Amino acid sequence: MVMTIAKGLEGVVACTSAVSSIIDGVLTYRGYNIDDLADHASFEEVAHLLWYGHLPNRTELEALKSELARHADIPDELHQLLKINVNNVHPMSVLRTAVSALALYDEEAEDNSLEANQRKAIKLTAKIPTIVTAFARIRQGLEPVAPKPELGFAANFLYMLNGQEPSDVAVKAFDKALVLHADHELNASTFAARVTTGTLSDIYSAITTAIGTLKGPLHGGANEQVMVTLESIGSLENIASSIQQKLDNKEKIMGFGHRVYKNGDPRAKHLREMSRQLADQTGNKLWYEMSVEIEKIVVDKKGIKPNVDFYSASVYTYLGIPRDLFTPIFAMSRVTGWTAQVLEQYADNRLIRPRAEYTGETNQAYVPIDQRK
Numbered sequence: 001m002v003m004t005i006a007k008g009l010e011g012v013v014a015c016t017s018a019v020s021s022i023i024d025g026v027l028t029y030r031g032y033n034i035d036d037l038a039d040h041a042s043f044e045e046v047a048h049l050l051w052y053g054h055l056p057n058r059t060e061l062e063a064l065k066s067e068l069a070r071h072a073d074i075p076d077e078l079h080q081l082l083k084i085n086v087n088n089v090h091p092m093s094v095l096r097t098a099v100s101a102l103a104l105y106d107e108e109a110e111d112n113s114l115e116a117n118q119r120k121a122i123k124l125t126a127k128i129p130t131i132v133t134a135f136a137r138i139r140q141g142l143e144p145v146a147p148k149p150e151l152g153f154a155a156n157f158l159y160m161l162n163g164q165e166p167s168d169v170a171v172k173a174f175d176k177a178l179v180l181h182a183d184h185e186l187n188a189s190t191f192a193a194r195v196t197t198g199t200l201s202d203i204y205s206a207i208t209t210a211i212g213t214l215k216g217p218l219h220g221g222a223n224e225q226v227m228v229t230l231e232s233i234g235s236l237e238n239i240a241s242s243i244q245q246k247l248d249n250k251e252k253i254m255g256f257g258h259r260v261y262k263n264g265d266p267r268a269k270h271l272r273e274m275s276r277q278l279a280d281q282t283g284n285k286l287w288y289e290m291s292v293e294i295e296k297i298v299v300d301k302k303g304i305k306p307n308v309d310f311y312s313a314s315v316y317t318y319l320g321i322p323r324d325l326f327t328p329i330f331a332m333s334r335v336t337g338w339t340a341q342v343l344e345q346y347a348d349n350r351l352i353r354p355r356a357e358y359t360g361e362t363n364q365a366y367v368p369i370d371q372r373k
């Protein structure tokens, strides 16, 4: 058997999917262009689209919203778990552990029927914002804020984070950011979730796997690192020399480059425009102007364009969100795509098990332990 190696599985088509597509640089969810969804759809409409394959009518949308609200509470014991913050642990590690723990409180955790898994997709999506915001408040010595059922998904997150109802402008911007992050073909975390699902393990295991994979700075963790870069550069004057230094040191510029998009990520333009508007509205143009300048330099010097993580950093900062919550927010949205694709994997499963070309030692003679050097 001839084995060909695709390092990083670049260009390998590992499954079929009807959830989202990237064709000629155009991203669609279930055939709807991301530009249309970003401009017109709410996050809950997009969740419905990803899970059930069609945009909801009013009755379906209201039913989904009320299910999300009904499942937003988390078990009391989980609040205790969130108080364990001895090592100043990253919120993505907390989220990973908390999502794994949710399985212990779900009596249908091991039920792999389609209906049970559809319910679990809703429960997971409903509970993640409650976990993230409860942890964010507990670590500041504040009481968690209980979810408000009458608020939409985006508004409820900002309300639980800050303890006061957000402005319409903030809700609209945040909702759009959630829409833009909901699914993305066979990205690393979705692939990881499919690998776990491929063994016929349960959906909590698959989503725990996905969260751990999203955390890395080459994937979802890049949005936090973009803000680290902006803060460490600190001013427009320092940009040219800092970026040049990073390029000379062969450092990756966070928020740039993409495995699939070589001519630019279609989500970035929406986030850039949101960042511009929020800069105007907050009267703090620094992060937006710095981002635009960094983009100019990186495009000019390397020909590499911003991805979804680049302008989301300044957008979230303008919304008053601490930078280590950026990746948990990504997970809060992407859980819809993960679960939609996990359901697709169960429906037409085959174990995912590629090969490795062996490059280690061969023909080693076994030496008994007391004869070893």
Ligand SMILES: CC(=O)SCCNC(=O)CCNC(=O)[C@H](O)C(C)(C)COP(=O)(O)OP(=O)(O)OC[C@H]1O[C@@H](n2cnc3c(N)ncnc32)[C@H](O)[C@@H]1OP(=O)(O)O
Residues within 6 Å of the ligand: 008, 217, 218, 219, 220, 222, 251, 252, 253, 254, 255, 256, 257, 258, 259, 260, 302, 304, 307, 308, 309
């Ligand atoms: C939601 C998401 O996951 S979007 C991606 C988020 N990640 C980031 O923003 C981290 C920064 N970007 C990167 O590390 C990469 O572009 C990735 C991981 C996204 C894609 O990686 P790959 O497809 O494996 O591309 P690879 O890393 O091989 O890069 C190809 C070339 O472009 C260069 N390059 C790619 N991205 C960058 C970058 N951000 N800064 C500087 N150079 C870069 C590489 O150094 C490499 O150059 P070389 O051929 O001279 O060695």
Ligand SMILES: O=C([O-])CC(=O)C(=O)O
Residues within 6 Å of the ligand: 183, 184, 186, 187, 188, 219, 258, 259, 260, 307, 308
């Ligand atoms: O598709 C990828 O490789 C990464 C990405 O942009 C995403 O997950 O949104």
